[in-house]
Amino acid sequence: MASGVARVDLDGGPIKPMTICMIGAGGFIGSHLCEKLMAETPHKVLALDVYSDKIKHLLEPATLPWADRIQFHRLNIKHDSRLEGLIKMSDLTINLAAICTPADYNTRPLDTIYSNFIDALPVVKYCSENGKRLIHFSTCEVYGKTIGSFLPKDSPLRQDPAYYMLSEDASPCIFGPIEKQRWSYACAKQLIERLIYAEGAENGLEFTIVRPFNWIGPRMDFIPGIDGPSEGVPRVLACFSNALLRHQQLKLVDGGQSQRTFIFIKDAIEAVLLMIENPARANGHIFNVGNPNNEVTVRQLAEMMTQVYSKVSDEAPLEVPTVDVSSKEFYGEGYDDSDKRIPDMTIINRQLGWNPKTSLWDLLESTLTYQHRTYAEAIKKAMSKPVATS
Ligand SMILES: NC(=O)c1ccc[n+]([C@@H]2O[C@H](COP(=O)([O-])OP(=O)(O)OC[C@H]3O[C@@H](n4cnc5c(N)ncnc54)[C@H](O)[C@@H]3O)[C@@H](O)[C@H]2O)c1
Numbered sequence: 081m082a083s084g085v086a087r088v089d090l091d092g093g094p095i096k097p098m099t100i101c102m103i104g105a106g107g108f109i110g111s112h113l114c115e116k117l118m119a120e121t122p123h124k125v126l127a128l129d130v131y132s133d134k135i136k137h138l139l140e141p142a143t144l145p146w147a148d149r150i151q152f153h154r155l156n157i158k159h160d161s162r163l164e165g166l167i168k169m170s171d172l173t174i175n176l177a178a179i180c181t182p183a184d185y186n187t188r189p190l191d192t193i194y195s196n197f198i199d200a201l202p203v204v205k206y207c208s209e210n211g212k213r214l215i216h217f218s219t220c221e222v223y224g225k226t227i228g229s230f231l232p233k234d235s236p237l238r239q240d241p242a243y244y245m246l247s248e249d250a251s252p253c254i255f256g257p258i259e260k261q262r263w264s265y266a267c268a269k270q271l272i273e274r275l276i277y278a279e280g281a282e283n284g285l286e287f288t289i290v291r292p293f294n295w296i297g298p299r300m301d302f303i304p305g306i307d308g309p310s311e312g313v314p315r316v317l318a319c320f321s322n323a324l325l326r327h328q329q330l331k332l333v334d335g336g337q338s339q340r341t342f343i344f345i346k347d348a349i350e351a352v353l354l355m356i357e358n359p360a361r362a363n364g365h366i367f368n369v370g371n372p373n374n375e376v377t378v379r380q381l382a383e384m385m386t387q388v389y390s391k392v393s394d395e396a397p398l399e400v401p402t403v404d405v406s407s408k409e410f411y412g413e414g415y416d417d418s419d420k421r422i423p424d425m426t427i428i429n430r431q432l433g434w435n436p437k438t439s440l441w442d443l444l445e446s447t448l449t450y451q452h453r454t455y456a457e458a459i460k461k462a463m464s465k466p467v468a469t470s
């Protein structure tokens with residue numbers, strides 16, 4: 081821990097060191113949460129994942145100051161009998177494990193549903209049966225489309241927050257038809273939320289559900305052909321980073337008209353730490369975690385990333401930096417999209433007093449600086465290799 085000062089919760093009570101079973105600790109969010117817990121708290125982490133590359137810097141060398149507070153367990157929760165024992169050994173379980181890239185929802189719907197619902201069932205069951213607290217990661221995608229998206233394009237009601245603001249305790253979940261398999265992810269996440277809520281109501285499970293709204297930052301997903309499959313399609317930050325690093329046009333799906341609010345991962349992690357350390361304020365709640373001030377269309381995001389990347393890399397942008405592609409061409413049959421995502425922050429403000437801080441420009445600047453530093457050389461090398469001809 082960085083300082084010797086005793087930690088207190090939001091009500092002034094002492095925070096006791098705890099053991100946290102973190103499932104999916106080797107992913108984007110998990111790696112940042114592990115970093116925070118190691119650097120700023122006395123808590124122990126049992127880090128479970130099939131991969132450990134993104135937390136390697138926290139696991140080695142054994143001389144790191146927190147070496148005795150983090151333990152990696154390489155396991156797949158689909159089939160590993162160690163899971164219940166690890167949950168039993170812990171005070172709190174955080175479940176981050178999931179398939180959560182949109183390119184998979186319509187092309188691998190079965191894996192998506194199994195990963196986001198079936199595989200999470202034993203985690204909920206073991207927590208409930210053993211009286212253990214659970215923080216489960218859901219998604220803002222459970223809201224689906226906004227009510228406003230069904231109004232005529234020129235309706236003035238579209239400007240009224242009542243038709244687009246997404247509130248945990250008031251907004252409906254609006255998904256497209258079954259053949260739009262994009263919604264397999266949101267639907268599976270919704271059902272696991274309902275199951276956790278029911279375990280709380282019927283069996284007293286202490287739970288918190290997190291609905292992240294487009295958390296972005298370093299270590300998100302992969303750069304195709306460098307630390308992930310060449311044909312893989314990561315989430316938008318990595319897709320656009322990949323194009324910028326390769327001096328290629330950024331692809332705008334269906335004109336890039338969808339709107340998103342992006343939040344810096346480090347701001348979001350502050351919110352999760354407050355949940356971890358304030359169970360009395362967090363238990364039984366579902367929390368939106370996002371930054372309502374950082375709303376852009378995907379087209380605007382592409383333009384801003386192009387500008388920021390040019391600044392951090394000192395390279396001139398392409399004359400025409402973007403190109404339009406259809407969603408069918410980019411994602412295949414069955415894709416659909418959320419139109420707009422603005423989180424209502426009332427509940428998280430009231431319970432935890434948390435607010436995001438970082439502007440979109442600042443978060444892109446620090447993230448793209450990281451992307452450039454981490455990948456530019458590797459991409460240059462990969463692009464200079466002669467292409468094999470048959
Ligand atoms: N990043 C976001 O903005 C965002 C937004 C909404 C929801 N979420 C949710 O937050 C969670 C974490 O997201 P992320 O962005 O860190 O994703 P990620 O893909 O980077 O991390 C998920 C991790 O879970 C691991 N995992 C998956 N299945 C597993 C299994 N069967 N056994 C063991 N480990 C397994 C993966 O290897 C990966 O390291 C997910 O549940 C996701 O749906 C994230």
Ligand SMILES: O=C(O)[C@H]1O[C@H](OP(=O)(O)OP(=O)(O)OC[C@H]2O[C@@H](n3ccc(=O)[nH]c3=O)[C@H](O)[C@@H]2O)[C@H](O)[C@@H](O)[C@@H]1O
Binds near residue numbers: 319
């Ligand atoms: O991050 C979240 O809060 C949630 O939303 C994401 O879904 P989405 O925002 O649609 O996924 P992105 O890949 O980040 O795409 C954002 C938008 O950019 C567009 N896009 C993506 C990639 C690209 O190259 N070009 C492009 O225009 C997509 O069509 C979409 O409209 C994912 O489903 C989850 O990681 C998560 O649950």
